[in-house]
Amino acid sequence: MNLASIDMNLLVAFDAIAKERNVTLAANAIGLSQPAMSNALSRLRKIFNDPLFVRTTRGMQPTPYAEQLSEPISRACDLISGALRIGTKFDPAASPRKVFTLYMTEIGEIVCMPRVLHHLNRIAPNITIKVCPIPEKGAQEAMAAGEVDLAIGIFPQLKAGFFQQRLYRDQFVCIARRGHPTIDGKLSHTQYVESPHVVVGSTGTGHDVALEQIRCSQQPHRKVVLTVPHFMVLPTIVTQTDAIATIPSRLATTPEMSPNLQILEPPVQFPDLEIRQHWHERYHHDAANKWLRELMVELFRE
Template identity: 45%
Template sequence: MELKDIDLNLLVIFQQLLVDRRVSKVASSLGLSQPGVSNALARLRKLTDDPLFLRTPNGMEPTPYAQQLAEPTARALQVIHAAINSKASFDPATSKRAFTVGMTDIGEIYFLPRLMKEIARVAPNVSLSTVRNTAVNLQDEMEAGHVNLAIGLLPQLKAGYFQRRLFRQHYVCMFRRDHPLDGRKKVSLDDFSAADHVVVVSDGTGHGKADEFLDRKKIMRKVVLTVPHYVAVGHILHDSDLVATVPERLAQALARPFELSYVRHPAKLPEIAINLFWHGRFHKDPAIAWLRSLIIGIYGEGGPA
């Protein structure tokens, strides 16, 4: 006999017969009809090639083979029941869980200071690591559980992933305080085109669409510096007359520390939707659900994506 031939419900009925010893009582206990119980017993007898229970004046008495099956069957059903009904719990106050989150250098600048402060307050033993979204095969790493969450503008994460919109933002023009463009409420396209620019080529993040839009609209820039990430932009702008096109939340994070100013971008660049992503395999993981809720609570705006 193979396990594929056994209906688990038959074992439930078998176990109840061991307890109640009467077909009518088993039917009442399990909410079944008496013919249904009798039919199940007949199927079990055929599968085991044993009568299993014999009618006596005291009820259905188990055969020696049924008695042999009683203890392992009860143990197996108990294990299955416990596994199905147990839900893993997560207590942030005592957990030592280590999480890995995929994000860009913009994300590290904008999200990590407040997020780590809140983690230290509510989950002092929890640790966090980040990986650059472009440095790993994010889809494979998240599916395998090596990366728990990802934050950003990540159009490549589609089938199999959940996402929650955190916020939308605009692009802005950023430059040092006392720059020739500083103090204006808005910058014209002519002023934008005449300035010297630093351009960030951030492959795989979706931010390249801003450059594509400017090229498509034939909005000229004098690009004198190109860098592969945003992390140095604050330092570069602070000590130069260069102008950068950056997301608004990054500008907010850099303005005070690097004494920078920013204005709404003169080109009507499309808004950016920054989302939180997680793989469907881990949708009900209580620890990951906790971290999701924490991030959404701090940074979330509006409804789901």
């Protein structure tokens, strides 16, 4: 198929239908009338010799061929749109209501979000942040599809097609309750090995995987008595038991931490954690996404 023979406006129409799954909504999204969008779909069907989108009770569902075309066409439209916006500025104060969606761990929410919201309240009251849990699978696809603007944390799987920028470093510390029968101010290697540990189960991403990889390479015989899905419950459990836990230092020093906890230097050598922001190449030149990235750098980069 000769690319020169295809009207680029038809690809924009295709992308709108693929996203909206409704001809009328797609027409509204790109400023066409409903008859004009129907005509565009008819022309697309002739060009590709395929129905492309079939009307069902769940809306206009793509054919297998349309599903193959959807991602590359969407990416091409975004890249062209982004190129045309190069040099434009995003004014957060004058912008209509804008929602940014982020991937972030619960640690990132506690460490970063209070400062971000305080800043937005002063300079960009129309900006809303939506934090989504990090999925075990599909993060790359969601970001490539434009469902998520930024991923902040530890994302070793985001490589090809992604940019990244370091924001800050963190270290691991150990916590134990005050009044612990054997630990008081210091933690020896023997105490670390012999004490019961509460740990976070691996979800395939984030601080938990980093900690587990480091731990397995250095001390595989730790006594684990409880595995939980989130870091935030560890302090509560530790304050009420003789178990200890290993957590990022920035979490250990937040105001929410109990005064009944000891923060201890680990006897095991843990490398620093590098917390980075990641974004898909389709948003590299997007003015709003660039503004958000610059805000994160301003607030958190060391």
